Amino acid sequence: MNATRLDEEFTSSVHVYEPHRNGLPRLRPYFRALWQRKPFATEMSRASIRADNVNTFFGQIWLVLSPLLLACVYFALIMIIRGRGNTYDANVERFVHLCAGLFAYHIFFAGCLRQGASSVVGGGKLLLNMSFPRLLLPLAEVRTAFFKFLPTLVVFFIIMLSFGRPLHWQVIIAPAFLLMLGLFGAGMAMIFAAMQVYFRDIGNFLTYLVRMWLYMSPILWTPDEPLGTLRELGIHEWVMHINPLYSILGGWSSLLINGEIPEGAWWVAGASWSLVAFVAGALFFMSREREFAVRL
Amino acid sequence: MPSVSEVKTVTNADMTTSDPAVRVENVSITYRTTFEKVPTFKSALRRFGRGKREIHNVQALTDVSFEVDHGTSIGIIGSNGAGKSTLMRAIAGILPPSEGRIEVHGRVSTLLALGVGFNRKLSGRENVVLGGLAAGMTHDELNARYDEIAEFAELGEFIDMPMKTYSSGMYSRLAFSVAVHLNPDILLIDEALSTGDAKFKQKAARRMREVAENAGTMFLVSHSMRSIKKLCNQCLWLHKGQVMMQGDPEEVIAAYSKFLEVGEDAFTLEDM
Numbered sequence: 001m002n003a004t005r006l007d008e009e010f011t012s013s014v015h016v017y018e019p020h021r022n023g024l025p026r027l028r029p030y031f032r033a034l035w036q037r038k039p040f041a042t043e044m045s046r047a048s049i050r051a052d053n054v055n056t057f058f059g060q061i062w063l064v065l066s067p068l069l070l071a072c073v074y075f076a077l078i079m080i081i082r083g084r085g086n087t088y089d090a091n092v093e094r095f096v097h098l099c100a101g102l103f104a105y106h107i108f109f110a111g112c113l114r115q116g117a118s119s120v121v122g123g124g125k126l127l128l129n130m131s132f133p134r135l136l137l138p139l140a141e142v143r144t145a146f147f148k149f150l151p152t153l154v155v156f157f158i159i160m161l162s163f164g165r166p167l168h169w170q171v172i173i174a175p176a177f178l179l180m181l182g183l184f185g186a187g188m189a190m191i192f193a194a195m196q197v198y199f200r201d202i203g204n205f206l207t208y209l210v211r212m213w214l215y216m217s218p219i220l221w222t223p224d225e226p227l228g229t230l231r232e233l234g235i236h237e238w239v240m241h242i243n244p245l246y247s248i249l250g251g252w253s254s255l256l257i258n259g260e261i262p263e264g265a266w267w268v269a270g271a272s273w274s275l276v277a278f279v280a281g282a283l284f285f286m287s288r289e290r291e292f293a294v295r296l
Numbered sequence: 297m298p299s300v301s302e303v304k305t306v307t308n309a310d311m312t313t314s315d316p317a318v319r320v321e322n323v324s325i326t327y328r329t330t331f332e333k334v335p336t337f338k339s340a341l342r343r344f345g346r347g348k349r350e351i352h353n354v355q356a357l358t359d360v361s362f363e364v365d366h367g368t369s370i371g372i373i374g375s376n377g378a379g380k381s382t383l384m385r386a387i388a389g390i391l392p393p394s395e396g397r398i399e400v401h402g403r404v405s406t407l408l409a410l411g412v413g414f415n416r417k418l419s420g421r422e423n424v425v426l427g428g429l430a431a432g433m434t435h436d437e438l439n440a441r442y443d444e445i446a447e448f449a450e451l452g453e454f455i456d457m458p459m460k461t462y463s464s465g466m467y468s469r470l471a472f473s474v475a476v477h478l479n480p481d482i483l484l485i486d487e488a489l490s491t492g493d494a495k496f497k498q499k500a501a502r503r504m505r506e507v508a509e510n511a512g513t514m515f516l517v518s519h520s521m522r523s524i525k526k527l528c529n530q531c532l533w534l535h536k537g538q539v540m541m542q543g544d545p546e547e548v549i550a551a552y553s554k555f556l557e558v559g560e561d562a563f564t565l566e567d568m
Contacts, residue, residue, distance in 0.1 A: 014315075014401050015389060015399070015400045015404075016397065017386065017389050017392065017393060018392075018393065018396075018397050019392060019393055019394055037432075040413075040429040040430055040432075043429050047415050047418055047422060047426055050418060050422070051415050051417035054417045054458070055417075125412055126412055126413055126430065127390075128385070128409070129390070129406055129408040129409045130406065130412055130430055130431065131388050131390045131404075131406070132430075132432075201338065290392055293385070293390050293391050294391065294392075
């Protein structure tokens, strides 16, 4: 970090650069600098949202339009694969569940993953000419993904209420699962951002990983669907929690739609996965970031 | 903080007034590159299979030592690939030195490339904020200086248009304007003077002199010997990563020109 005036409050203006040992930078000054430079990350994220649809006719309406279209596409997919042998109510529940999971996954989580992964490699000019805590780059993308996700929440509630589904009080607990999703997404963003510096091909793999993960998570299916099969095979339910998104997205959807508070195991699984991912991602990124300028 | 290298912060009590603005001690920087331009997973696997490592060391700086006092404007000259930009980045704390030690006393602002952090889809106004924050300014400072920055860039109504509609001269004028309004203690500039048309160049040169006076310390990398003579009171000549000479601009430039075996005629003064 160079000695900009922002750092002055907490360090002197003397900076010494020496060959770095591998490992972490000193954490306290690092996080202070990160905090001081937050307005820059915020502005970067805001700018990228504003710039996104600047050329289109609908402009920012796309933030609402694209998740709606997305939900329709996947709903058509489910209807074709599963057939129509369901009551109207069951279909509505399926559609609302799909929306809850799909918006959170596709707009928020996959946004973190995709944009976060390319944040460091794509920020070449910034990285080579400015000195700042590099962690700002993936975290700005997480913020971007979150703010693109927010309007879809409004869309979701409108869909849910207009199909006559009740609004449960348990909805107020749901942000806990959103927080887990955010932490997990941020962790993944940091890990993939750092890895992509070394292996550029990760960007290509990521497209398929994102799609695969979508099918493996309780979005197109409900969390309790596979449990029967597992019981028949004699496999313990815990297997499902190998996928962190099973508990996180499952809990999110069941709170929003059925007002059911998930059992303890889901909380433990979701919270521990997200904390582990976040801490591991941050440590991995920070231990590598001093090399980025040389590697780009 | 230490985005690049191990940073030790020294308390103000340790500072003595005799400290130079920048002290570079025996600094070497080596880039480790592979032969392929972009490292890929596939080539890594293939190399792993053959059991060889295609690593290629580029010695950008070799045992460079010098000191620059506060209030000095120092010009850095040398042919392409002499390590001038690498040196700038090391002083800014972007590239870690492979060996040696760099001590910087003061706030550093870099003008190594124009328009860092800019988003071409957004208006000039929004990019002033973006570029300013990227360079480490606060929102308050930006609000206070916004008018000055916009006025200096002379963009008129274009300031509210997306930057992709700008001509390249307008683009660099705005970028330059943001950069010179940072008011740093130590300013690092890499070839940024040649922006805009003749009229803007003059204005830019004037502003650079002001900045050099206010900032105290300025590092200027340039191929234009004329601007070095005009703006700097010291000069450092780098050749293939080593310091050839440090001293009075006239003398260093004369030696450099002699070294290149070209006379100091009008042509070489303008662009070398």
